Each structure stands twice: as structure tokens, then as C-alpha cells.
Amino acid sequence: MAARSNPITPLTTNSPVNYLAIKHLHITCAAISGSFFLLRGLWMLTGSPLLQRRWVRVVPHVVDTLLLATALVLVFWSGQYPFVQPWLTAKMLALVAYIVLGTVALKRGKTQGVRTFALVAALATLAYIVVVALTRQALPGF
Numbered sequence: 001m002a003a004r005s006n007p008i009t010p011l012t013t014n015s016p017v018n019y020l021a022i023k024h025l026h027i028t029c030a031a032i033s034g035s036f037f038l039l040r041g042l043w044m045l046t047g048s049p050l051l052q053r054r055w056v057r058v059v060p061h062v063v064d065t066l067l068l069a070t071a072l073v074l075v076f077w078s079g080q081y082p083f084v085q086p087w088l089t090a091k092m093l094a095l096v097a098y099i100v101l102g103t104v105a106l107k108r109g110k111t112q113g114v115r116t117f118a119l120v121a122a123l124a125t126l127a128y129i130v131v132v133a134l135t136r137q138a139l140p141g142f
């Protein structure tokens, strides 16, 4: 697998079609993960018992595992690595922040105020991750 020279066009020994298929899967998982997190956030705000359903707790693990697995494939196939490309470092650190904030919002927050604040911060972090992914800039607009 050769590192690619142009960050827009993947040059790998794997076909670009495979790369694009994985990238589409990655984007689909990101969209499902974000939408379902938003839905669970709304359920948290309204005190819905749906939040405690078993499938509601299992599905995000499955989707997020696939999201991370596809991220790893894209990293290796594209030859772009965190701590080498600043935008990937930013994305990875923001993902950690998103996970921590998400856990506080849906599980660990002691009061409704703390949970609500963590939910808004997690959604803002998710928006940042998407903008970083689309612009390939750690500080989009600067």
C-alpha cells in the first residue's frame, strides 16, 4: 500500500472504488451515529424511558465500532495519519471529547443542567468534526 501524494485522490494499491466504498460507509456510519446521538439527547431531555431500552444502548456501539474501523482503513489506505496530518489529529482528539461529553450527557451527568450543557457541547464538537472532515483543516477558515 503506497502513501498517496495528493490528499484528494487516493493512490493506493487498493482500487479507488474500494476506497470510495469504505469512505461512503464511514460517512454513513457518521451520519447514523450523529443522528442517533441527537435522538437519544432529545429522549434524555424529555426523560423518555426509551433511553433505557437494550437495543438503544447496543446499536450505538455497533455503529461506532464500524465508524472507527472504517476510519482506520481510510487512514492506512490513504497514508494520512493522526499526529502527521494536523486535521486528522484534531479530528481524533475531537472524537475523544465527543465521546466523553456524550457519556456525561446521556449517562454520567448528575443534574439535568449538566447533562443539557454536555449535550450541547457534544453536538458542537460533532459539528466541528464534520467541518474538519470536509475542509481537511484543523482550524477551518483560518
Ligand code: HEM
Binding pocket: 007, 008, 010, 023, 026, 027, 030, 031, 068, 071, 072, 074, 075, 078, 080, 082, 088, 091, 092, 095, 129, 130, 133, 134
Ligand atoms: C464522529 C466521528 C467522525 C465523523 C463525523 C467523520 C466524518 C467524516 C466525513 C464526513 C468524511 C468525508 C470527508 C470528505 O467528503 O472527503 C470523512 C473522511 C475521513 N475520515 Fe472521518 N469522521 C469521523 C471519525 C474519524 C476518525 C476518528 C478518523 C481517524 C483518525 C477519521 C478518518 C477519516 C479519513 C482518513 C477520511 C478520508 C479523507 C479522504 O480520503 O479525503 N474519521 N470522515
